[in-house]
Amino acid sequence: MKHGWRLAARNLGRNRRRNLATGASIALGFCGLVLIGGYAVRVERFLRTNTVYLQQVGHLAIYRDGGLERGVAQPARFALSADDQRRITSVLGGTPEVELVGRHLIGMGLAGNGCTTVPFSALGVEPEVQARVLAHPEVQAASPELARPLRGELLARYPNVAGAAALSAGLAELLGKTRIHDELAASPPNGSAALAPDCAVRTGGARADVDANVQLAALTWAGTMSAVDVEVVNLFHTPLAETEDGTLVTSLATLQQLYATDAVSYLSVYLRDARDAHRLAAALERAIDAAGVPVRVYPFDDERVGPYYAGTMPFLTSLVGFIGLLVAAVVVLSIVNAMTLSMLERTRELGMLRALGFSRGQVLGLCLREATLLAVMAVGVGLALALTIATMINHSGARFSPPGVPGSILFLLTPTPALCAALATLIVPLAAGAAWLAVRKKTRASVVGLLHEQVS
């Protein structure tokens, strides 16, 4: 039909109040969907960043076969030896999708301050790799607060401090280590730490903070007692609340010294594109097996390495999906209602168009064009509204505490272009479909019937 879109646009101007109301409902519905979607995108990105970068699982975690399940109980048997690491690194070196590889050692033991000891769970990292991981653009965009230590600097900034270590804030409090290396260097304490502090006269941890050193004791992998000194250079919040009172991060070399080994627990592989994780997991597992190291490669969304991500995302998806469905239903009903009323009022007009020679399809097409134009304009308004609201919220500095995460993070809404485009391509056809439902019956009526129909 020639000039069909122009005619549809002019028709929209005839029933301004009703079209305004319909357009407003579409715009608000679209706005709501964009904001909810923006929230879901934000939370997904936070959880993914948290798992992949902050917990240093990587997009892929490579364990010796059985190492994830039994590595803590039998580390000597299920760790990756120095030779295993060389073979795996060689395979990874030939994989262009790999951006970065980190080696990690996990261990447990007792952390002491000379008077008391507290159980710890430690992660040994390569300081330079950790610094690169925490400075990654994804981290800076999603969780910059959690990537920064609460106090002090990252381990890589202390190459000359023997046994530089980071303590979770809860563990530091339990050990009475209220001052870190930099703070003590800036203001030397009045007294010096005794080799054997008089714990009996110590009150409220007051004596523990005269220095920043902590003793780590554990069993070596060969089964003998061992201990090393570490120096607290930073305090941090752990990504999960339940680990806040007992987590310690130090250099891989320090932890290897404690456990008297050159092995590592796992390798974390950071990819250029997270979407490659599943495809590469299977391919790398085969390639590394072929290189003579029996391994299992876990993508970050596997509940065994990323339980928080794997457990939260289905809940979030179903919640957002349900709310989105409700909003979409409201939009559809609004359009059906508006178009039905419009068709009732325009019955004789439709009859006139048919009498002038318009076919049923052309009349239907005209109505669908009207609905589509209305939806497109409403989507534009809704998008502008959503972006304005998101910008206002993002600049308000509002914070919230995600469940299970110590501390708070910025409340951000991040509606991505892909999300907005996807929602627009959903809403506009939905509006056209709703209009088709409302007008198709009318267009089937006879011309005479349409012209003589009484409109109440």
Added chain:
Amino acid sequence: MSLLLTSLTAALCAAAAPPAPGLPSPPVDAASLVRDADRARGGLAEGITWTVEVTSTEDGSATTTAYLVRARGDDALAEVTAPAHAKGEKLLFSGGALWFIKPGLKKPVAVSTRQKLAGPAAAGDVASTNYARDYAAELVGEDDVGGAAAWRLELKATGPSATYDRIRYWVAKSGRQALKAEFLTVGGDVVKTATFEYDNKLTVAGKPLELISRMTITDAMGEGAVSVVRFGAPKAEAHPASIFTLESAVR
């Protein structure tokens, strides 16, 4: 009333008279049994010095650590003499607390007596032998252990320095030495078992004493890890209290 008086008189006479052959033995004091068993395991108030070698087999690999142990009453200082890389490391049990001291380490580390030392052997198995202090004992029966008649006792931990929550303990009627022990959780599950042998001889205060020579600890819950603790070259020595202080041990 006369019947009651007659019964009471008979009971008093029976209590005062020595037991007739075939009648039950007089009640045994569980606490004194444990004290005597402690002495045979090295808990000498007078002081003792000996070597203790712990060989543990776990996951198919064996490790051996040798200690020179000096003990007096409740206190003990165990210094590693082998392997060479661990030489000089110490375990100090003093004032109810156990410390791990390593040369070069800035401060000693407080560890639990339950701290795994090697294989199923806990730190308390080497450094803390005083069951009479750490447990409340109750005599619960009699058994035959390897052909020897033994009292069976139930020991329950009374303080935080105890290595185990509960111990089922068999003490020989002859010689009052511990023959066997089962170490239990609070819930009553056996986590480890131990057997004791007494081939060391020592004269203490002019009296000969048979001392423990070997303690074999077997993991009852895992894959059968075993620690054999061999006690050798015992010498009765009076140690000054000062060697059992943290200040002295860290120097």
